[in-house]
Every structure is written in C-alpha cells, then in structure tokens.
Amino acid sequence: MLKTFDDRMPGSSLSSKAAESAGAPLEQSGKGREALLNCLISGGDERLECEPATGLNMYGYGPSPRPQDLAFGSSTASTISASAFAAVGAYHADLLRELETGPAADIYAREIAQARTELLRLLGLDRGLGSSPVDVIMATSGTDIHLFAATLLARQDDQTLMTITLMGNETGSGVMAAASGRHFMSRVSNTCPVAKGEELSPGHATRNTSVAVRNADGTLRSDEEIEFELRGLIELARAAGLRCLLVVTDVSKTSLLAPGLEAVFRLKARFGAMLDIMIDACQFRVSAATIGAYLSHDFLVAVTGSKFLAGPIFSGALFCSPRMSDRLKPRTLPAALADYCAQADWPEGWIARDVLPHRANFGLLLRWKAALFELERFVRAPEEKVIAVLSAFARAVGERLEQGSAFRLLDGRPIDRKPLWDGSDAVCWDEIPSIFSFYLRNPHQGGMLTATETAAVYRNLAVEHGDLVPVRLGQPVRCADFGDMPASALRICLSAPLIVQACESADALDELISQAMTVLDRTADAAAQLTFQPGSARASL
Template sequence: MSALDLLHLLVSGGDERLALDPQTGCNMYGYGPRPAASERALSSSTASSISGSAFAAVQHYHRYLLGESVARGETAVYQAECDGLRASLLDCIGCAASSGVEVLLSPSGTDLHLLATLLFRQPDAPLFTLTLEPSETGSSVASAASGSHFMAHSPSGACRLPGSSITSGISNATFAVRDDAGCLRDEDDVEDDINARIAAAIESGHNCLVVVTDVSKTGLIAPRLDTVFRLRARYGDRIDFLIDGCQLRLTPETIRAYLAQGFALAITGSKFLGGPSFSGALFCPPSLAKRWRDRELPPQMADYCAPAELPSGWRARQALPDRANFGLLLRWHAALHEWQALLAIPSSEIERTVRTFGKAVEDRLRHDGAFIPLATRSLDRHPLLPSGSDLSYDAIPTIFPFLLNRRNGIGTLNAVETRHVFERVARGGPNVPAIRLGQPVACGLRHGEKVAALRLCLSARLIVDASDREGGLVAIINHAMKALDGVAMASCGFSVERRSIAA
C-alpha cells in the first residue's frame, strides 16, 4: 500500500467500471476520484463525485492506514479495519453487535449478487434465481445471479470471460414490471408470472431465490411486498429472498424490519449516500448466518473475495487468499461519512426536506411541457412494518424519472437523443456548471422508437446541505430547478423534423 497514492487507491480493487479514461480522467460513469464542487449533482441513482468533506475524511484515513500497514502489516490491518467497518455499519442501522446480524463486504452491488447467489445455493439441489429486468437493476445482475463472471476483470485483477460459469447448477430468469411501452404492468399479472416460474422451477427439483428490489432505478419496489410474503407462505423452505437495497434509500428502521423477517439485504455506499463508486455490504440475519457459516465457496471466488471481507469463523474464508482491498475501505469510509452526517439530522427534519423537495420537482415535471414524468408507484412497505407504524421518509420518492418532449411538446425524444442531452449537460461549459443526472434508463418504445428516462435524484448529501444552513432547503430546490432549466434548454436542439443535435 505504501507505493499507492490516495487517488489510485480510490479507483482500485474493483473491475473495469472503475478504470479511468486517460483522456477524461473519469470512469465509465463519468466521475473521477476528486471532488467536483461546481457540479449540479442530482445523479445519485447512478453515481456521484466524492464530496469535499468526505474527501478530507478519506485523506486522514489514508494516512492512518499507511502508518498502520508499515507498523503491523497489511493483512492484519485489513482484517482489523474490515471488522471495524462491520461494526460501523451495524451501528448505522441501529443493530447491536450482539444481535447476531453478520455483515459481508464486497466491492460492488453486482459482486454482492454473485456472492449471495453462491451462498444461497445448497450443495444437494440446483438453484433457480429470479431477478428484476436489467433496465431497472443493472446490466450485469442477471449474470451474477446465474453464478457467472460478469465483467472482464475481477477485483483481484484477474481476467475472466463475462458470462462464463463459476459453478454449475444455477440458472436465472428475469421478470418485467413495465410493458413494451414503458408503462407499469398490473401487479397481479407480475405476481402471476413470478408464481408460475417459481412453481415450474420447484417442480423440476430446483430451490429458488427471488431478488426483491427496494428501490429500482426508477424508484420502484419490485415485486411488491404482498407478493413476497405470499410466495414465502406458499413455498416455504424451497424459496429464499434477497433484498436488493443497493440504492440505500431506506431508513435504519426499514433495514431492521427486513432483517427481523429473516431477509438478507444488500446495500452500497455509492448511490443515495453519494460515496465513491464501488462499496458494497450484505446484512445477514442470524437465521441465515447459521446456514451460511459452514457453506463453501467455489475456488474462483478468490477473484472476488478476501477472507477479511467475510465474518470470522466462516468456513468459506479458508479457501480465500489473503489480500487487502484498501480501495474498498477508503470508499466505504467516504460513504460512512455521508451516512453518519445524515443520521445526525432528526428524522422529522429529513422527512420535511424530502417531502418539500419532492413536491417541487414533481410539480415542475408535471407542469413543464419539456418533460413527461415516468409513471411510478407508491413505496408501500406496509406488509413488512408492524401494524400502526408511522411512515418514514423512505416512503417518499427521491428518484424522479422523466422523458423529454420535443420542442412545442410534439413527440418524445428517442433514447439516442436523450443520451445526447444527458452528455451535453454533463459536460457543462464556460461559466455553465455541469448538470449531473442519473444515466438514461431504457423505457420501451413510443411511436416505434426506443425511449429512455433521465432521473433527477435527491441524495443524503443534499439533505445534509439543506439542514446545514438557513435557506438550505430553498437552495437545493433552486439547484434542482436550474438543472431542469438546463436540461430543457439542451433538449430544444431537437425538433420533429430533425433528430440530431443542433449545431
């Protein structure tokens, strides 16, 4: 570690998604390892630049890690710091160390899907996994949930063939919550589809794993939680569930409620929290930890895991080579900085900020002819929470997806044109701040053309900014309105007749 500077470490220990383009100095999401204070940052559904305060905290932590590694050795330091990180994550969700909840660490949300899938697979039966459509989760999730390599480079630096199997006996299918036009499907129809696939898989001798996304790229819970509890009651121990909470738009109370129901829950620090890309953790409830404690992992998982990233005493650690991923620690340190700042704010104040911001954005998208709000659903977690529980701020949307109208409101920009707008505003210009939104999400066809939605997002950092000073809430709303002004102006380069960007 002593030979690696901070900026290098912040983009190390992942896969090619973290690699910096030598010309732009940015990764595939368009971000570098340094703060970018001039951005209008509303992109937390995809990625964010590290904040100035988080970067300062990481600089201090980096110096500490350097000194400790020289004094004690990298392996010992990495184990101790991973243990400390686990304790900090449990503290953030309000779980005591004695609760029996275990925490597994991983470079990214996709890596977590792979790790969890392999741990859920029992040696005596094949596993069928069912995941949400890639446009609402991620392009590599289905590969990871089929027990396959999903990128060309692993966190260890090894080269692998994407799609090649790590182990046999795992198959995957996906389910859709939107139709071919991007409209929401009836939830009863979605449940019928899922039930039919699970029934067929169990009939053929498979155990099943359903990944429940809370929340998706466009702000959905899918499948609905009523469906999840009915499936569990119907199929018993032949079915398991993984909660994909990688956006981390969840309160500690909601996370604890999922764990109390026996669900494993995956999070990352790089979406809502606004930490640097690539920091994952899996909360494992006591009942599941008991099952997984003696589970083995395939040898090829040495490409993805180090022993310190799994809980002490787990058998799977024995087959993994000692390796220290200090980039993972640094990125999580930045994310924890943001999470702890958010948790210091009273929930009532967070709720007021989220609700007021959301109303302003929704009103603008609904009444401005430049935009078409994409249909979403309420964030209904009533089946999970105790009867009579008050709704918290995570029941209020913080992702606002929208399509772009052509000039004069005639027709919709297609997916290619929307991508051009996204890239144009992200570049900014002389005296024009860059506008960072969530990457375009494919949303079916309109008028025979593929369309995509942009996403304006509220992050933990913006909520903290709103609370830090008088007038802060008005400032972040104005920040969002100016970003939408810029997007509307950029989309004016398209007309009904001409489908290329205006000079």
C-alpha cells in the same frame, strides 16, 4: 513508501493530467494526494478505470471532489464530497504510516472489521436481532453481492438454484450474469482477467430468469399480474426439484419497490423453505428500521455506499440475519471466488473464508470509509427535518415535471412498505420518493426524444460549457418503446449529503430546490436545442 503501498494495493493508475482534470492538481497537493486518488480507484473491476484524458470512469465520475457540479445523479453514481475526501485523506495518511512497519493484509483485516462494526452501529444493528449478531459480507459492488448470494445458495441439499430478478433493465447491467453464477466483467478486484460470461463453478451455474414490471410502453403491470407470473415460475421450479431465490428490488433505478411486499409475503408463505428472498436495496434509500424489519423476516439485504449515501463507486455489503447466517456460514465457495474478495471481507466463523486469500483491498476500505462518513452525518439529522426536506423537494420537482412542456413523468407508484409494519400509518423518511424519472421531448417540435437523443442530452449536460457548471442526472434508463421508437428516462435524485445540507436552514432548503429547478431548466433547454434527424421515428405526447 508510496510505491510499497501502491504495490500492495492493486488497481488502476491515475495520471497527473487525469488527476488535474478531475480537480486534483498534483502541483498543489503532492504525492500523498496522488496516492489517495489511485487508491480510491483500486480494488475493483474495469468499471473503476479512469480515462487518462479526462480522469473520469465509464459513468463520468472520478475519485476527486467536484463541488462545483450540480449533483443530482446519485441513482447512478456520485463524486466523493470535499469533507469526506478530507476525512478519508487523513485516514489514508495514517494507513501509509502504519504500512511502513506492519503487514498490509493484517492491517486491512482489522480495519475492514471495524468498518463492518461501524456500519452495523450506525444502523442500530450492532447488538444484533434479539441476542444474536447480524453478519455482514463486504463486497466491491452491488453486482458482486448478487454473485455472492447466488453462489452461497447454489447446490444446497444438492438442488440447483433458480434466481428470479425483476426488471433487469432497472438493476445493474451485470446482475443477470452474476445471478447465474457467471463472471460479469472481464476483470476482477485483484486485477486478474476472467472470461466474461463463464461459469465460476463449471457445471453448477444457477438458472435465472427476469420478470418484467413494465409493459412495452413503459406503463406498470398490475401487482396481481406480476404475482401470478412469479407464482407460476416458482411452481415450475418446485416441480423440477429446484430451489428459488427471489430478488425484491427496494428501490429500483426508477424508484420502484417490486414486487409488492404483500405478494412477497404470500409467496413466502406458499413456498416455504424452497424460496429465499434477497432485498436489493443497493440504492440504500431505506431506513435503518426498514433494514432491520427485512432481517427480522430472514431476508438477505444488499446495499451499496455509492448511490444515496454518495460515497465513491464500488462499496457493497450483504446483511444476513442470525438464522440466515447459521444456514450459510457452513457453505463452501468455488475457488474462483477468491479472485473477487479477501478473507477479511467475510465474517469470522464462515467456512467461506477458508478458500479466500489473506490480502488487502484498501480501495474498498477507503470507499466504505467515505460512505460511512456520509451515513453518520445523515443518521444524526433529525428525522422530522429529513421528512420536511424530502417532502418539499418532492412537491417542487413533481410540479415542475408535470407542468413543463419538455417533460413527461415515467409511470410509477408510491413506495408501500406497510406489510413490514403490520399496516402502521406512521410516515418514515424512506417512503418519500427521492428519485424522479421522466422522458424528454423537444417543446418546439413536439416530438419525444429517442433513447439515443436522451443519452446525448445526458452527456452534454455533464460537460462544463463556459460559465455553465456540469449537471449530474441519473443515467438514462431504457424503459419503453413507443411504436418503433425506443425511449429512455432520465432521473433527478436527492442524496444523503444534499438532504443533510438542506436540513441546516430554510435558506439551505430553498437553495437546494432552486438548484433542482436550474437543473430541470437546463435539461429542458438541452432537449429543445437538439436537431432531429430527418425521417427519424418519433412519438408525440
């Protein structure tokens, strides 16, 4: 039975040694657990592959729970929690039993439809907007969503599409390729090899460009300057007979909302139907009310379950308002997109389903089930407690980063969504930052760490050293050049499971903050222990 399930579930295989290294000794858990681990890393591209020696993927994460880790790196990726793993394991066992007698593709179609319904229910969107339903396209990753959006909007009215993405280095590494309608990895979710960088639909690739949000030294450009550049690009596109898709990031890897929403609404009013807006909320650090507000303006909204929600990597979704659905559901897809998704991943009634295979991707299903498990726990937490936890964490971490000689805060700005609410001053939990970005320096020698040295600190912290458990921070983000020296920022982040746990009691909140202080202490120690290379370029704070 297990072999039949795995044959129907394309994906990487996790060796016994790798599973044990990832915290899942098969001697204790049996073949059912091994099949579950294999399923959780299946149905995606090579980013899901785990090294046999470590059981970890390219992000340093595996499919097994790691409750011993100090897990503050959810802006990059997360490890599945023990409770979510248990819930998904029971669900997986039920699937295995049902697959003994039922077709895999039919079972998957039913279950992914239920997952879509559950996602909408937890966000209060199950009754739609007004009397019309909200549609959701399921995807294996946030990058896939960018590809889907560009593909759906390309060649509308026989016009070429131009996508405009802000701060390409603060979104996914493959986003620019995906936004231009090109393969962004060398393998797709059905394990088929593809030519990275090649157009999915030859001759119909989307044009794309990126607008910087930061200056070369990492400081933020003004909203006015960014809006002026965007307006000029869209004017040029209109003059050339192009349509535009502006990707608004809410929030970025370093907790930016860009461009500002006032500018977004002015641009939309100026350019009308030739400009579409997609909200890249793939961090999922947005409330249900915020998602609903974006949809009410007919903006597409992209999310993933693997960042703030802390589900395992590779689960995405694209929300479409009723009016956007009416526009997009008659659109056809290039045949090459059949390698990226299954028919059931798209809503009923969409023409796109016609070119897609009737097949199963149980890896995607299980990863979304884990994310939904965490989302349900989070939405049950009283908002006033969530706000209290976020506020206390922000104060403690902000003060530590400002006062510590090993840190320098990356330039940022408050999250301002007031244009969505007609200027309302009511505080929502998603306006309180949950990502804190900082450069590192060696406090003994006075120099700021280079991007290479910061990466070395990041990797060193993630490895267990004697009695010291691994520290999980957000991967370094390349943000600045100080003279000739490239610099990157690390990130300490809150996730939904950490917040839910801290909501339980004052002691639990104190423990969360204590753990964060330990993480920052160990990060400062790691920076201080680096040996600088003689003659290397270095900037002082």
